[in-house]
Amino acid sequence: MKPAPFRYADPGTLDEALEVLSAEGEGAKVLAGGQSLLPLLSMRLAAPAVLVDINRVPGLDTIEATGDGVRVGALVRHGALLGGGPDADAAARVQPLLARATAHVAHPAIRNRGTTVGSIAHADPSGEMTSVLALTGGSVAVATPSGTSEIPWADFFVGPLETSLPAAAVVTSAFFPALPPRAGTAFAEIARRRGDYAVCGAGVVVTLDDDRRVSAARAAYISVGLVPEVHDLTEAVAGQPADAADWSAAAALARGKVDPDADLHAGAGYRRHLVGVLTGRTLPAAAAEAVSRSAA
Amino acid sequence: MTTKLFGEPVRRREDARLITGRGRYVDDIGHTALAAAFVRSPHAHARIVDIDVDAALDVEGLVAIYTYEDLTGPLAEPLPVLIPHPQLHAPRTGYPLASGEVNHVGEPVAMVVATDRYVAEDACDRIVVTYEELPAVVGVDAARAARSAVHEEIPDNVAAVHHQETGDVEAALATAPRTLSFTQYIERSASMPLEGKGVHARWDADDGSLRVHTSTQASTSVRAAIAAKLQLSLDQVEVIAPDVGGGFGVKIVHPWPEELLVPMAAIALGREVKWTEDRREHFIGSAHERQQRQEITVGYDDDGRLVALDVHIWHDNGAYTPYGIIVPIVTATQLVGPYVIPTYRVKVESVYTNTVIVTPYRGAGRPQGCYAMERTMDRIADVLGLDRAEVRARNLIRPDQFPYDHHLTFQDGRPVIYDSGDYPGLLDKLKALVGWEDAEAMRRDAEARGTLLGVGMALYVEGTGPGPYEGGHVQVLGSGKVLVSTGLTSQGQGHETVLAQIVATELGVPIEDIEVTTGDTRRFGYAVGTFASRAAVMSGNAVALAARGVREKALRIAADVLEADPGDLEIDEGLVQVRGTPGAAVPLRTVAVLSNPLRYAFDEAARQATQFATHDDSKPPVAEDDEPGLEFRDYYSPLRSTFASGAHAAVVEIDPATFEIDVVRYAVVHDCGNVVNPMIVEGQVHGGVAQGVGGALYERMAYDADGQLQNASFMDFLMPYASEVPDVDIDHQQTPSPLNPLGIKGAGEAGVIPGTAAIASAIEDATGRRITRMPIAPSELFDLVNDESAERTAASARRAGTGTMPAGTMPAGVRTTGVRTTGVRTTGGGA
Numbered sequence A: 001m002k003p004a005p006f007r008y009a010d011p012g013t014l015d016e017a018l019e020v021l022s023a024e025g026e027g028a029k030v031l032a033g034g035q036s037l038l039p040l041l042s043m044r045l046a047a048p049a050v051l052v053d054i055n056r057v058p059g060l061d062t063i064e065a066t067g068d069g070v071r072v073g074a075l076v077r078h079g080a081l082l083g084g085g086p087d088a089d090a091a092a093r094v095q096p097l098l099a100r101a102t103a104h105v106a107h108p109a110i111r112n113r114g115t116t117v118g119s120i121a122h123a124d125p126s127g128e129m130t131s132v133l134a135l136t137g138g139s140v141a142v143a144t145p146s147g148t149s150e151i152p153w154a155d156f157f158v159g160p161l162e163t164s165l166p167a168a169a170v171v172t173s174a175f176f177p178a179l180p181p182r183a184g185t186a187f188a189e190i191a192r193r194r195g196d197y198a199v200c201g202a203g204v205v206v207t208l209d210d211d212r213r214v215s216a217a218r219a220a221y222i223s224v225g226l227v228p229e230v231h232d233l234t235e236a237v238a239g240q241p242a243d244a245a246d247w248s249a250a251a252a253l254a255r256g257k258v259d260p261d262a263d264l265h266a267g268a269g270y271r272r273h274l275v276g277v278l279t280g281r282t283l284p285a286a287a288a289e290a291v292s293r294s295a296a
Numbered sequence B: 001m002t003t004k005l006f007g008e009p010v011r012r013r014e015d016a017r018l019i020t021g022r023g024r025y026v027d028d029i030g031h032t033a034l035a036a037a038f039v040r041s042p043h044a045h046a047r048i049v050d051i052d053v054d055a056a057l058d059v060e061g062l063v064a065i066y067t068y069e070d071l072t073g074p075l076a077e078p079l080p081v082l083i084p085h086p087q088l089h090a091p092r093t094g095y096p097l098a099s100g101e102v103n104h105v106g107e108p109v110a111m112v113v114a115t116d117r118y119v120a121e122d123a124c125d126r127i128v129v130t131y132e133e134l135p136a137v138v139g140v141d142a143a144r145a146a147r148s149a150v151h152e153e154i155p156d157n158v159a160a161v162h163h164q165e166t167g168d169v170e171a172a173l174a175t176a177p178r179t180l181s182f183t184q185y186i187e188r189s190a191s192m193p194l195e196g197k198g199v200h201a202r203w204d205a206d207d208g209s210l211r212v213h214t215s216t217q218a219s220t221s222v223r224a225a226i227a228a229k230l231q232l233s234l235d236q237v238e239v240i241a242p243d244v245g246g247g248f249g250v251k252i253v254h255p256w257p258e259e260l261l262v263p264m265a266a267i268a269l270g271r272e273v274k275w276t277e278d279r280r281e282h283f284i285g286s287a288h289e290r291q292q293r294q295e296i297t298v299g300y301d302d303d304g305r306l307v308a309l310d311v312h313i314w315h316d317n318g319a320y321t322p323y324g325i326i327v328p329i330v331t332a333t334q335l336v337g338p339y340v341i342p343t344y345r346v347k348v349e350s351v352y353t354n355t356v357i358v359t360p361y362r363g364a365g366r367p368q369g370c371y372a373m374e375r376t377m378d379r380i381a382d383v384l385g386l387d388r389a390e391v392r393a394r395n396l397i398r399p400d401q402f403p404y405d406h407h408l409t410f411q412d413g414r415p416v417i418y419d420s421g422d423y424p425g426l427l428d429k430l431k432a433l434v435g436w437e438d439a440e441a442m443r444r445d446a447e448a449r450g451t452l453l454g455v456g457m458a459l460y461v462e463g464t465g466p467g468p469y470e471g472g473h474v475q476v477l478g479s480g481k482v483l484v485s486t487g488l489t490s491q492g493q494g495h496e497t498v499l500a501q502i503v504a505t506e507l508g509v510p511i512e513d514i515e516v517t518t519g520d521t522r523r524f525g526y527a528v529g530t531f532a533s534r535a536a537v538m539s540g541n542a543v544a545l546a547a548r549g550v551r552e553k554a555l556r557i558a559a560d561v562l563e564a565d566p567g568d569l570e571i572d573e574g575l576v577q578v579r580g581t582p583g584a585a586v587p588l589r590t591v592a593v594l595s596n597p598l599r600y601a602f603d604e605a606a607r608q609a610t611q612f613a614t615h616d617d618s619k620p621p622v623a624e625d626d627e628p629g630l631e632f633r634d635y636y637s638p639l640r641s642t643f644a645s646g647a648h649a650a651v652v653e654i655d656p657a658t659f660e661i662d663v664v665r666y667a668v669v670h671d672c673g674n675v676v677n678p679m680i681v682e683g684q685v686h687g688g689v690a691q692g693v694g695g696a697l698y699e700r701m702a703y704d705a706d707g708q709l710q711n712a713s714f715m716d717f718l719m720p721y722a723s724e725v726p727d728v729d730i731d732h733q734q735t736p737s738p739l740n741p742l743g744i745k746g747a748g749e750a751g752v753i754p755g756t757a758a759i760a761s762a763i764e765d766a767t768g769r770r771i772t773r774m775p776i777a778p779s780e781l782f783d784l785v786n787d788e789s790a791e792r793t794a795a796s797a798r799r800a801g802t803g804t805m806p807a808g809t810m811p812a813g814v815r816t817t818g819v820r821t822t823g824v825r826t827t828g829g830g831a
Helices: A014-027 A037-042 A078-082 A086-094 A096-102 A108-113 A116-122 A128-135 A247-257 A268-295 B015-019 B054-058 B117-126 B140-145 B169-175 B219-229 B257-269 B279-285 B326-334 B366-384 B388-395 B423-434 B436-448 B495-507 B535-562 B588-594 B604-612 B678-698 B755-767 B778-785 B794-799
Strands: A007-009 A028-031 A050-053 A063-065 A069-073 A139-144 A147-152 A157-159 A170-177 A183-191 A198-208 A214-222 A230-232 B034-040 B046-052 B062-066 B108-114 B128-133 B158-165 B178-186 B198-204 B209-214 B237-240 B273-276 B292-300 B306-318 B343-352 B404-409 B415-418 B452-464 B470-476 B482-486 B514-518 B569-572 B575-578 B585-587 B630-636 B642-654 B661-671 B728-732 B825-829
Touching (some): A014 A050, A014 A139, A014 A170, A063 A086, A069 A116, A078 A096, A078 A108, A096 A198, A116 A139, A128 A170, A128 A214, A183 A268, A198 A268, A268 B778, B034 B117, B034 B257, B046 B108, B054 B062, B062 B117, B140 B292, B140 B306, B140 B343, B158 B326, B169 B292, B169 B343, B178 B366, B198 B257, B209 B219, B209 B257, B219 B237, B219 B257, B306 B326, B326 B343, B326 B366, B366 B452, B388 B452, B423 B436, B423 B452, B423 B642, B423 B728, B436 B452, B436 B642, B452 B755, B470 B535, B470 B588, B495 B514, B535 B569, B535 B575, B535 B585, B535 B630, B588 B604, B588 B630, B642 B755, B661 B678, B661 B755, B678 B728, B755 B778
Parallel strands (some): A007 A050, B034 B273, B209 B237, B482 B514, B661 B728
Antiparallel strands (some): A063 A069, A069 A170, A139 A147, A139 A170, A198 A214, B034 B108, B046 B128, B062 B108, B178 B292, B198 B273, B292 B306, B470 B630, B575 B585
């Protein structure tokens, strides 16, 4: 379990990084936190010719929370979103789902190294942050030698471990739009062991109208499906009071919408069942948050 | 006396070293050594057509490549069958490097030696092996069906049929008032020490000697194996087990191919060579255990008393049988547990599969036996509507029945005669500890909280401390330091502490003066090894006997200089003194100097000793029956194994929506005779329970039909974390063994044995669904509860909706066809 030979570059600027990436083409791989990439290298499941370590690139380690949303730089570690600093606290106010989901990412040692953006760029359907990006309607900022662009989540995720990112490109940040007024979120996960990849996870957003009736309910699931998907569950609960909506109808609707696969740890039927259970548990919690945010 | 440390919770002396990173493991040795890596079979069953190494030869840093063609002499022969048995009629072992055929994914095919492990793996990648695939046999049922054979000349895949019986079972079953039959399964897990295997070898060409460090549980036997296979004289080979990061059974197997090939390369190349097993290699290239299919028929009366038990087991032994049929024998003979079984018949068919070999993993067949027996007890209770504890109580061997002869033959070839025990005492303590009588109240409380609660229990008797022997050597130096050594190895259990406690107590010296060495053939040449919960029993008693020998000699010498009768002397805190006469004393370290008539005054101790020197011209300086030095070597060889026992109870809560299973309480009552160190025993129990919970709820070897192990990493092989292991409540009972001087029984494996049985029972109690396959994951429990045809327990019918899975989660109502309480012969469970 030692990596195959590779070259290593640690550019000091984004331009240098892009230069190396363009010169190397498909054989280059960007290294940030390394929590997924290094095990793949050690097991020789991946053998890039060169690793482009972006950890020395300045300006990628910031969390910027504004009224529009939260922009998370490519070198921000998962753990940085979990509170303890003004940036994290501001981010949690603007988009509470971010920290809520991050708390379910692996273990402290992994959260201290792994990055939110790296997790998104890795596009593992078992990762929490891909679905959070989708559910919040987020996007990623991509730098290429020819300029920068913002790619919406739906255009970014192509398949499991596959994105539309061109070879010579660095995802410099991810943007999670703010939670709208009168909306609330919740996140829950079932894992075999604490900190494991979820057998099934669910993130939801519930939005209320002026009368505290449900105007929208959306959900995205973890370890369900090949790419992140946002499921609109509004029809099951539209117009119902936030504190007395028929959440089980929304759960049933969710069960019918998803198409989970079986793996070593869970059958497809069980996963579908959990989609219903977690939907039924998270929606009322999100609605309650929406109520309290409406009152504020 | 301050030196009376036997029985005290002395803190582990090895911990400071081990937990601050100052342990010295194989991989810490030989930083400049060449590295070995292996090309291993990617196929479960194949013929090797060709091995092409050409592309690897260009790799810079490559030193050597070895294939089967390079092996000579005894190395080219199959690996030994360590423990032959007449009932092992078709033993098979692999070669150090595959010869023509591979029989499991991970079997070594070629060894590469290079300047470092990275380069070695680069070269491995470039070696092209052409295989002709053969059909793979995976799983005990496929082996039994025998549509294809693992070894061509063994078409039925049966390696051994182990069979024991204590009477005419069929006649007894025919006349039994009631019988029931069922089939159940238990899956594979593995030892999974955090340190894998590892071997470092250094050949000294000038001296003609080989020094091998290996992460083993049996260094003396590895030494003998290396000497035999490499055609060296025993005195040319030293084998040392340095700090070993866990063994749990897998490292008792020897010689592993790597233990022969690495020394072979070191000699051939004249360079130090090291191999450190990585985790994937450990998954596919070491050993697993536990998979069995068990068909059980029990005859019993209306009170739940056993009349006869008939057990037919198919045991998956993997691709080869280097360790014989120890695991099947242990299952067969330990299955009987603490119960009186008037007539017992057991047949274990040990079958080949194209998977990693099966050799003892902590428990070594006992968890399977316990699972068979205890689930039988649960079923009898269910049919009769009796408390599961009561059915067990009615069948227990009574304290006045010891020694109790089961009329079976144990793994050591000796009779299964229980030496001592108090099983009703265990059961009573367990019920009190877990609150067994309050189970219904606990269940109602849980129900109010929206969870399903179940309780389960399991009892076991564990044969521990089998022979043939272990030795101990104790030497007092002129410095006062006491050197203790035994050939048996340590893997973190706390032997340094326990053996020091025993010697401190026997000899009357401060524990700080004692240094313990284990598993180093330079210090002790004769040993058997660490397995079968035998270290404390065997080496504990051996070092006690050796310490007694030293004490006797010390008293004799001191009596001379103090002009006293040896019988009037005592040793305390390292001082030999006349009992009741203050001042009449000589330090033990001085006695040590006096024990050697050659006393060059190299140090103060020797100079001081001269004042005590006696001189008698009528005798030679060393008497005819004496020898210089204050040291003694002794061996302990038991008549037969001593039998420890225990009782576990698990309380589980199940989320009726997510089917998550949480072990909320776990209670253990443990009897290992006299306890040397209760803290270490509790630590052993805690670790065992963790592995028991792992085996019951988390761990399995996920082989696909082609024999590929799909979860060969710690990401997908779910060893429980601390967050998954419950707090463990422990109560001790001490029933000393009459078989050994210290009255102790083994404690190492006990904690793992009843886990699967107790947790299966608790889940069954909580859900009302018959549990016939372990381990069980939430996804499987979901499937079981939603399976209309799944068998319901009679208890759930009687409880009628007050605790079983509620409507909405599972179909309401209770089926009555699963179990017939009136029937003569009831068949339930099943494949």
